[in-house]
Amino acid sequence: MSNIIATEVVLPGRVEPEGLTVADRELPPPGPGEALVRMEATGVSFAEQQMRRGKYYDQPAFPFVPGYDIVGEVLVVGAGVDPALVGRRVAALTKIGGWSSHLTVSAGDLVPVPDGLTAEAAETFVVNGVTAWQMLHRKAKVRAGQTILVHGANGGVGSTLVQLANAAGIRVTGTASARNADAVAALGAEPVDYRGDVPAQVRALSPGGVDAVFDHVGGPGIVDSFTLLAPGGTLVSYGTAATKNEEGDSRLPVLKLFIRLLWWNALPNKRNASFYNIWAGRRRRNRFRARVAEDLGAVFDLAERGALHPQIAARIPLRETARALALAESGTVTGKVVIVGDAEA
Template structure:
């Protein structure tokens, strides 16, 4: 493929409003950069929010979405021919992508590009929330909301591999799979989640991982045991809201600040994978490399199984986005050239 193919988000449109552009020139790298020939990129919740104009700090329209990717470095040099993963935030839905060389992480041999792609932002998010923020120990119990989702499905597997007991919310159709992973499922549609979690963990849980936000975040806080940690990492409940896209996040940050100011033995965090990058880019890169390497190692060991909800050619991005938004799939929808 010698010409650029990219998917452009022109504004607040339905998935079918995405524009596919063919025939552009392959971008040239600047100093310290490499060109990656994309082999797999994914559809995350971020793109779902971006097309609605609801992502907290998305760029102005039009732009190429795509939060992460896996591909082969084309640029001459030490990395030439190496399969790598990269976090991009935007720009990944293209056949060729330019990134800083220092931001790429080699993908171990033997890992399929699509499988690796499902674990880039999802895997780093899950690993860092579990091991860097909550620091949960073997034998403790955690609650994972959306245990069948892109991040949740990785998180529950990493937790079980670390000897952690997991309660996971999901719709009933995903319960059999969760039980097979050793997760105790709770149906968020039909069950009283706080009451059921209290039955399973009368003293509270060591950590709650909450991507939903909204009023339910208060229940997540109240379910913590003394010394427990709430890690909030999204506001999915406000996906279809109108009005300010900043307000749900600012409101959540306000709650976190207030809870942490109270004289109690519990902590709350609002997690974002980019946190700290502006203050210490080198530290951000070091952590990304170390943590993503741990996730890839877990995949190689069989501790984590990549869940691919669907595979679509890049020029079928609208169909892929529609499927990802349907709420009917488990794992991540992947795009390929």
């Protein structure tokens, strides 16, 4: 097979979405343990929105190709990789590099996509599904009959969290703007207007507090999230969206958040606080991969059985990724903005 010419969307520096550039690059054949994948679907997550501001905690130096996850078809494999993978639809967490028509991925990171899911549907559940599943079932360990609060319930992770909780028999309250209240209710959550008095609204629904809060916002509102917990409840923080436009060292808001969470855990308050990072434990590579495959497999199974419904906010061609990024940052959509490859556009 001749070398592939990949079309890549490059983030050249701290630019507005329209500052993204498109370039072609020749890819060599995959090396040992690798697979060459034709991207069918990727997307815009909050990580890429932070990266373009230079605010993602451990992003590479500019310029680079963003793209946190992909779904695609395996075209060719390197030495030591099962040749049966060729022609299979797979998913992978990539962290960067996904905004490309073709890319080389370590074969150990590939997770099979069930035949009953389209590429776009599967894409909405990769980083969002792993994140939501692990926070709900591994971090907070919420049980059937309990109640949770999901901030940003109309977003990619939030909408997946709501559906996973419903599938597990968990009651959900979700914050969103008033215009997205109907969409949040349709997902199966009791909507709360985040522009109003959130603590008062949540306490009216759950006077005794909630069993878990999932907070990607951080900032001053994290205090309300913690105080809304019932005794024995768990706060899972997984972002600092409130500080995304602040100038200065991008590590400082995260450091402040860590200190606050540690302080709360040191208090005799019978409540728990933790930070979720999807890449935690990746140094134990085989264990990390096994968990991702297990958890994403469980999410895909629920989706294939109809218990989860993909929330696709828009479907935009790769060469128009600037438009996809701007739309995702607008805060006007429910679900995930999906970017599709040339063959699917």
